[in-house]
Amino acid sequence: MLKLISFLIHGIQPFLVPICFVVAWTVIILIVLSLCAAAQDSLATAKQMHQIPCTGCQFFTDNYRLKCTVRPSIANTEEAIDCSDYQPKTNPYLY
Structure with missing residues (x-):
């Protein structure tokens, strides 16, 4: 062997x-x-x-408890890419 x-x-x-x-x-x-x-x-x-526009939206609060006052369930997700309620921020101090 x-x-x-x-x-x-x-x-x-x-x-x-x-x-x-x-x-x-x-x-x-x-x-x-x-x-x-x-x-x-x-x-x-x-x-x-x-492509998610949430941070530039008027309704975005930047608060982890309530990210968006209009559609909090889709805030900062892929569903928010074509959000019909998107409004650009008008106050420059909100950025």
């Missing part, structure tokens, strides 16, 4: 370096692709979140 294992190890040994090389670079490439996909997804989410 020991001779069989020794024979297998010596038979596989010339192929181990190229196999490990390919596996290592494959793992590195997969990690880089995963990081790129995560960054791309984060940018898409950030771009969508910047």
Whole structure:
């Protein structure tokens, strides 16, 4: 049995370096692709979140208990992107 294992190890040994090389670079490439996909997804989410107009609205209170006096359930969410009650702030001191 020991001779069989020794024979297998010596038979596989010339192929181990190229196999490990390919596996290592494959793992590195997969990690880089995963990081790129995560960054791309984060940018898409950030771009969508910047379309929410709540902070520039007259009815936005900037209070964590009542964020909006007209539609508090959708304040600062994706549903508020096309809010029909949006009114731009007219008082410059409210920003």
